Amino acid sequence: MLTLLKDPRVLRRDILASLVVFLVALPLCVGVAVASGVPAELGLVTGIVGGLVVGFLPGSSLQVSGPAAGLTVLVYEAVKEFGIGALGAIVLASGLLQLALGAFGFGRWFRAISVAVVQGMLAGIGLVLVLGQVYAMADTAQPSGGLGKLAGLPGLAWDIITDGTTLTAFLVGAGTVAVLVLWPRFPDRVRAVPGPLAAVALATGATLVLDLPLAKVEVKGLLASVRPPGLDDFGVLAGVAGIGTLLAFTLIASAESLFSAAAIDRMHDGPRTDYNKELMAQGVGNTVCGALGALPMTAVIVRSAANVQAGARTSLSRILHGLWLLLFAALLPAAIGVIPLASLAGVLVYAGFKLVPVKELAPLWRDHRGEAVVLAVTAVAILVTNLFEGVVLGLLLAVVKTAWEISHLHVDVRELTGGRLVVSVTGNATFLRLPRIMEQLEGLPKDRPIELDLSGLRHLDHACRISLENWALRHNDAETEPVRLLPPAAAVPRARGVDERTTGSGAG
Numbered sequence: 001m002l003t004l005l006k007d008p009r010v011l012r013r014d015i016l017a018s019l020v021v022f023l024v025a026l027p028l029c030v031g032v033a034v035a036s037g038v039p040a041e042l043g044l045v046t047g048i049v050g051g052l053v054v055g056f057l058p059g060s061s062l063q064v065s066g067p068a069a070g071l072t073v074l075v076y077e078a079v080k081e082f083g084i085g086a087l088g089a090i091v092l093a094s095g096l097l098q099l100a101l102g103a104f105g106f107g108r109w110f111r112a113i114s115v116a117v118v119q120g121m122l123a124g125i126g127l128v129l130v131l132g133q134v135y136a137m138a139d140t141a142q143p144s145g146g147l148g149k150l151a152g153l154p155g156l157a158w159d160i161i162t163d164g165t166t167l168t169a170f171l172v173g174a175g176t177v178a179v180l181v182l183w184p185r186f187p188d189r190v191r192a193v194p195g196p197l198a199a200v201a202l203a204t205g206a207t208l209v210l211d212l213p214l215a216k217v218e219v220k221g222l223l224a225s226v227r228p229p230g231l232d233d234f235g236v237l238a239g240v241a242g243i244g245t246l247l248a249f250t251l252i253a254s255a256e257s258l259f260s261a262a263a264i265d266r267m268h269d270g271p272r273t274d275y276n277k278e279l280m281a282q283g284v285g286n287t288v289c290g291a292l293g294a295l296p297m298t299a300v301i302v303r304s305a306a307n308v309q310a311g312a313r314t315s316l317s318r319i320l321h322g323l324w325l326l327l328f329a330a331l332l333p334a335a336i337g338v339i340p341l342a343s344l345a346g347v348l349v350y351a352g353f354k355l356v357p358v359k360e361l362a363p364l365w366r367d368h369r370g371e372a373v374v375l376a377v378t379a380v381a382i383l384v385t386n387l388f389e390g391v392v393l394g395l396l397l398a399v400v401k402t403a404w405e406i407s408h409l410h411v412d413v414r415e416l417t418g419g420r421l422v423v424s425v426t427g428n429a430t431f432l433r434l435p436r437i438m439e440q441l442e443g444l445p446k447d448r449p450i451e452l453d454l455s456g457l458r459h460l461d462h463a464c465r466i467s468l469e470n471w472a473l474r475h476n477d478a479e480t481e482p483v484r485l486l487p488p489a490a491a492v493p494r495a496r497g498v499d500e501r502t503t504g505s506g507a508g
Contacts, residue, residue: 022321131146136173216337282298
């Protein structure tokens, strides 16, 4: 970085990029914190740590870290269940776990997580986020659980229609969403201002000018909001629910950060990401955030993409963005207190919709139907149950789908002279295909000589081996010669009472 900074043009571009990222990050840091049920300043603390701590660490030089909309739902549920004090303990433990995973080289293994599961996870988070923030747009308390939020929508619609204050708040939030949707269509000179900042600024200005009776962000001050976890707060990690939340934090934050790194690497020609080092950098950041009682952090694709598109060349831009956040929080805290909550909710509704891969669903269903099913099931499971259970279900379904797809099996029956039947089984014989194999074999006549040729199998698992041996022993009538079994080489040991011969041509 120091070598590059000798070039004044690089220095100038990095400073300008840092200002762009700061303006993008500011409303998102505040909005994520408010939606998570914690003081707004804690979102800024996480953004500051993402710049001034993680920004100096190796891993990905252009990726920007901070509080993410993708963790909002999980943080909100954790705060509601365990309290804000326990949040710091969970985030700190999650950071230490990320450090350990990175140190032991697990960073690259996060790339092996099914993309459909990750997309389904983000889609499920996006749906829950949208459903929850629609209530916040109307300055109304949101029901708990995804199904509760769905069931409450008719009542919310009635309140918006019949109550003037609720309608006013909802219109401000809807106006914020409209600005964000239309912002990319404005001229380049207008779009020099980041869309989230422009949307929140316009909504705040309209609220002040028209003197609208809307709920505003509560401001406590940066130092007053920081609350390091006490020893009692770590007791939550002794329970199953606390451990499940810890694992969910770690899995989602790590996966989102590393998938973001892969996406950002495709946007620039600079050094590639070291995944283990990036995972450790995120671990350091979350450990510090946890020690301060702040929100968990991830690498955020929106801020990272803005950094690259603004012309950043070194990690200086992400470091400076953290400095600008610190100066703003320290010198202009009152500016946060004039922002209407409905506007921040509108920003997060838009962010939630962006997490749902609507455009990719039709091509995915057309070309990879199994992946589309995994994505949809994961998203719906998160909406119906919770984030951790939905992700676990998605991972299990992805594993089962993969095992099913690689278990290609073909059973061919040929009749030779003299009435002998030759049954050739090729492919991969696993327990997933066992019902199909046995159905076809048990339909063969019992009064004919049969030769079962397994030499074409590439894989034969234990369940199939035992079932095929038992079938060979018991299928034919007593007066018919035993089934002759031709096993894969070294795959099926000699079964007592079965007439075997090996061909030497089978594949183990």
